[in-house]
Amino acid sequence: MSLVNKKEVKKFLGYDKDTHDGLIDDTIVQVEDFIENDKFNGTAFDEASSYESKTEKYDGDGTSKLLLDRVPARVITSIYMNSDTPRVYNDSDDLVSSDNIILDIKMGIVILDGLTFTKGVQNIAITYTAGWTVTDAPDRLKQAIIRYVVADVLEAIGGINLVEGQDFFYKPKKLRDQADKYIEQLVVYR
Numbered sequence: 001m002s003l004v005n006k007k008e009v010k011k012f013l014g015y016d017k018d019t020h021d022g023l024i025d026d027t028i029v030q031v032e033d034f035i036e037n038d039k040f041n042g043t044a045f046d047e048a049s050s051y052e053s054k055t056e057k058y059d060g061d062g063t064s065k066l067l068l069d070r071v072p073a074r075v076i077t078s079i080y081m082n083s084d085t086p087r088v089y090n091d092s093d094d095l096v097s098s099d100n101i102i103l104d105i106k107m108g109i110v111i112l113d114g115l116t117f118t119k120g121v122q123n124i125a126i127t128y129t130a131g132w133t134v135t136d137a138p139d140r141l142k143q144a145i146i147r148y149v150v151a152d153v154l155e156a157i158g159g160i161n162l163v164e165g166q167d168f169f170y171k172p173k174k175l176r177d178q179a180d181k182y183i184e185q186l187v188v189y190r
Contacts, residue, residue, distance in 0.1 A: 031148040055127040060117035068108035070130035077127040144179035151175040
């Protein structure tokens with residue numbers, strides 16, 4: 001299930017005909033895939049009722065803070081630290097107690113309270129859930145998706161910059177610039 005639907009896109013356009021419904025549906029899928037992979041480093045936000053669980057490896061640097069790859073980070077399931085080679089994680093590794101973990105959800109920052117991430121290469125394994133669902137995705141994200149979709153649809157149907165029956169001009173570049181501004185407010189650039 002997508003974060004936005006055809007009805008929302010058509011409402012933004014002020015367009016109620018069914019002529020381009022297939023194009024709009026296909027473009028929504030393509031735009032959400034682009035945003036998910038290009039802007040949010042693969043965070044899933046198309047699941048209707050669950051978040052994506054990932055286990056990722058990080059380099060420990062001896063500090064108490066670590067920046068996760070995916071935002072928003074919802075819940076940390078486990079953090080294992082291992083300084084041995086090969087880096088295979090199992091129950092005998094040091095498991096960080098949840099009492100020592102502070103998580104900044106929006107920024108994706110993990111802070112160890114009173115501990116540090118052991119120095120090493122790919123020696124930290126963190127399992128956590130990340131992403132948005134249809135019910136909790138920020139409105140700015142939905143608006144960004146709609147603007148990208150509208151820009152792509154307008155270009156696909158011949159570079160049309162005027163919606164039938166309206167005097168307002170929709171410039172695809174302007175729409176993409178607005179969408180990028182919305183996304184910048186949600187993304188932590190790494």
